[in-house]
Amino acid sequence: MNQRHINTSHNQQHKTLTKLSALALLVGLSFGQAQASDSVSVTEAEGGNLWFVELNSQPVASGNSKKNVQAAKTAFRQAAAEAGVSFKERRAFDTLFNGFSVEISPGERAKLMQIAGVKAIYPVEVIQAPKADVLGTGIVGDMATALSMTGANIAQNSLGLDGSGIKVAVMDTGIDIDHPDFGGNGANGSTTFPTARVQYGYDFVGDAFNADSSSPSYNPVTTPDNNPDDCGGHGTHVAGIVGANGTVKGVAPAVTFGAYRVFGCNGSTTADVMIAAMERAYNDGMHVLNMSIGSAFQWPQYPTAQAADRMVAKGMVVVASIGNSGASGLYSAGAPGLGKDVIGVASFDNSHVMQAVATVNGQDIGYAPMTFSPPIPTTGGGEVVPVGEACSALAAGSLTGKIALAARGSCAFGIKATNAINAGAEAVLISNNVAGPFGGTLGAPIPNGKPVVSISLADGNAIRAMAAPVLTWTDRSGSFPSATGGLISSFSSYGLSPDLALKPDIGAPGGNIYSTYPLESGAFATLGGTSMSSPHVAGSVALLLQAKPDTAPAQVRDILQNSADPKNWFGAPALGYLDNVHRQGAGMLDIAGSIQATTLVTPGKIATGEGEAGPFTQRLTIQNKGTEAVTYNLSSVNALSTGGVVTPSATTSNATVAFSSPSVEVAPGSSATVDVTITPATAPAYGQYGGYVVLTPTTAGQVYRVPFAGYVGDYQAIPTVTPTANGFPWLARLNGGSYTKCVADCSFSMQGNDMPFFLVHFEHQAQYLEMNILHAGNMMPVHPVFHKTNVEEYIPRNSTATGFFSLGWDGTRIHSNGGKGKVKEVPNGSYVLELKVLKALGDPNNAAHWDTWTSPVITINRP
Known part of the structure; x- marks a missing residue:
């Protein structure tokens, strides 16, 4: 028997298929990660039953x-x-x-x-508790600068807005109701729910709930109660960004909260718990729902996204993080943020961080203590001596009474510090080897240890350039620019939606955000993720609804997108290219501009679809809500395009935009229209392109923008079923802990796991999948009409270039023609299965839009 082995592991979790229709029988549905060899790690699908x-x-x-x-x-x-x-x-x-x-x-x-x-x-997908990036010890995201990045500080201080009267639901790990920043009674835990600030909510799961079957703490039993207090931390951090009012001042510090707890203290939840929480928030009459939760690589047809869209249709604004799968390439956005009417939020890095301050020749230097460092002094200091990377022993006594400056790289921080301290150093500075601050660990306490701190690359270089640098420790802290401030966060997911809708919709600060945390876990923390950017938008929506209470929920996203500010490409911002529309959406949220806007342009975004169809025309309606006539000149600017799927590459765009009129005049209280014709970019292959329609007033006033994005060429040209290094698809058998590729003599008893499995890699989301059962001898279907198995719709792509799905066949066929028939076994004999996959947005009548594969001969030999 010709076989290859794939080892399987049941300790990881990957995504289930988005939707299996009618009679999909995915026995032992699994998801795996293939390596560039025959060894592949595979996991059971989440929520397989x-x-x-x-x-x-x-x-x-x-x-x-x-x-x-x-x-x-x-x-x-x-x-x-x-x-x-x-x-x-x-x-x-x-x-x-x-x-x-x-x-x-x-x-x-x-x-x-x-x-x-x-x-x-x-x-029912199993959804991991959101994982947020935690900065190193001593590096604190500056909440004040995050508020200034979105204009929330202007909305609060100049426009007098605080979110009063607006009810914001936070679906997450709960909210620490004892936290003083939410009006709680503090660490004595005497606060009772509901509170003055957290007036609505419910705990759907209990502390011990964890839906992750691979976790040692797996516990699928829910123990709901009426107190949505937080023991996980994430929800308290999110709620603080929305509206804390104490040590941390959130975006809308007077909102009324609803806390809908869907996670236990650790672990995962399930999508049906999410919908239960959404229904309760809806019935509680919340005005805004924030969901810093999502499932990557999804379609907008998934139930959580559809439920969110229905909430918007019934009058609630729904805001959701778009996901933290930026490293996984395009089409990695998650549901429910992919919902058609949901505001899906990308993340930008905070512009500043707070750090402890030392001075070197009178210049402030921010630093972060290394883990396992002794306490950092607040007085004294000494001469600073550069020592290179300090990965080798330094001359004994050469640093006596001095402070060593080592460069990051080549060896562990503990080795650098030990070498410097053994040479007599009284303290050690370690400068970054890339822009920005960082946190680090010594691994363990160092014998005869001295203070060890990290500093930025810029500060390290500035010290090295000084003739005689002398450091003085202080008891001060200060705000320092972040090298990546105002740029898209490295983790933020790419769109577009697999149906080519423009996602994400908008961005907000999410990298390095300081906010509230449960009292028992330190009361405050700096975290990063689109989980943190979404509540900036949710809080800003509360300010907008307070200022303009008659705003229809369906218009809120348009208003926010019109006034957003696109940012430069994170890869090289000095080049002046705008970052991808399919990663930043309309750009950075500007809530002050949105509130003060006197013009509304609808639709607020343009999805141009496939470039193969040629130029795309969209009629924009420009509504003047001001008291004076305004004339807008129309123009456009391209953002960078990207090619590929899993590993995107940035390129410039040659898309062009033409207008039915070069300018448009709009009388007060009236509307005007203009036709915008977008000729799509012609490169790169399999690429996405985008840009912005710009409306510039001829007199003083706000500039408004409408983002556009689409696909270069023929969308169905993207390879969907691709082989990877292992040559998928495979016909395989499951033997204990490994899959075995079967090429010949593939006989199955159909008892237990002794059945055919099919390993398939999806490079891109697929619209539909079916497997046709054919007689091996004449390659004719086993029935003229009813010969299908494994019929599925809306299949996500694999998360990596080598991942795969595993589908099983139990020897039955669908015996139904759209009605309610039954499933029948095929008799013992020899068969082949033809896998047919319709590409995303494919035409089922166009053969070029299908990927097909025919299996080796399968012999069913039931006892």
Whole structure:
């Protein structure tokens, strides 16, 4: 038997498929990470037995009556019982989603879609607790500068806004209700819920809940209660950005909070818990919902995104982080931020950080103590002596009474510090080898240790340039510029949405943000992530709604996008190129500009789709809400394009924009229109391009912009099913802990895991997948009509260039033609399976839009 082995591991978590339709039977669905050799690490899919069941009729939020919705559920339960389908009902939804979440075995799942009234089934994704970047000890994100980056300080101090009267829901790990910055009673824990600031909320899961089956603390049992207090920290940090009012002053310091806790103290939650929390926030009448949660590589059709869109349609503004998968390339944005009407938020790095201050020849130098350093003095000092990288022993006594300045690189910080201290140094400075501050660890206390701190590259170079540098320790702290301040954060996810909608929508400070944290964990912390940028927008929406209470929720995103400020490319900002629209959206949030805007341009963004279709024309409506006529000159500017998918490369764009008129005059209280025709960029291959339509007033006044973005050429030219180094797709068998590639003599008993598995790498999201069962002898379908298995829709791409999905076949075929039929076993014999994948936005009638693969011969030999 011709075989290759792939080792499997069940200790990691990867994504489940976004939606498996009707009769998808993904037995042992797995996700893996292939290496450049035969060894591949594979993991069981999250929530492999947990599924959403969507019923045909609309939910209450879409106009159906609660009586009808509940009657549909009763009919489903009765039909399922009559059909003998066995499952455990987890949650039932009426308002934002009409259906259930259930726990069901793979074999029973094959029958699920045959029940009358079922529209579709989707996997209930297991969502990891948001992971935020934590800066090194002694480096504190400056919240005041973050507020100034968005104009929130102007909105507060000049416009007198604080979010009063606006209810903001935070779906997260809860909020520390004892925290004084939320009006709590402090560390004695005597605060009772609800409080003056946190008036709404619910704990859906309890402290011990953890949905991650690979975790040692796995506990899928929820123990809900009425107190959404926080023990994880993330939610308290997010809420502080929205509206803390104490040591930290958030964006909208007088909002009323709703805390909807969906995570335990550690670990993961599930998408059905999220929808339950969304329905409660909706029923509580919250004005704004912040979700610093997401599932990367998704489609906007996933239930959490659809539920979020329904909330917007019913009058709530929904804001969500777009994700922290920037290292994974394009199309990595997450749901629910991908929702059509959701404000999906990217992250920019904070402009400044707070650090302790020393002076060198009178010049302030910011520093951060290394972990395991002795306490840093606040007086005294000494001469500073550069010692290179200090990776080798230094002459004994050469640094006696002096302070060593070592450069980062080549060896561990502890080695540098030890060498300097052994040479007599009274303290050690270690300068960065890239721009900006950093934190570090010595690994362990150093014998006869002395203070060891990190400083920036710029400060290190400035000291080296001094003739006789002398350092003096102080008891002060100060705000210092961040080298990456105002640029897109390295972790921030790329769009576009797989349906080529423009995502993300807007950006805000998310890298290096100082905010509240649970009292038992230090009360304050500096974290980074799109989790931190999203609440900047949610708090700003509260200010906007306070200033303009008649603003329709569906218009809020347009208003914010019109006044946002695009930023330069993070890779080389001095070159002057604007960063990708499909990474920064409309640009940096400017809430003061949005509140003071007298013009509204709709739509607030333009998705041009596939370049293959040629020029794209969009009619913009320009509404003048001011008291005087205004004339706008129309122009455009291109942002950088990117090629590739998993590993994007930046290039300039040759897209052009033409206008039906070079300028437009709008009378007060009236509207005018202009047609914008965008001729798409012609390079790079498989690329995304974008730019901004710019409306500049002929007199003094605000400039408004509308971002546009699209795909270069033929979208279906992107390879979808690609081989990777392992040559996928494979027909494989699962033997204990490893997959084995099977090329010949592939016989299966169909007992337990002795069944065919198919390992497939998706380079890009796919619209649809099916597998056709053919007789091996004549390659004819096993039935003229009913010959399919593994029918799926809206499949995400793999997270890496070598990852893969594993799909299993249990020897059955779908015996249904859109109605409710049944699944039938194919008899023992020899077969091949034809894998057919329709590319994203593909035309099913165009053969070029399908990827196909035919398996080796599979022999079914049931006992």
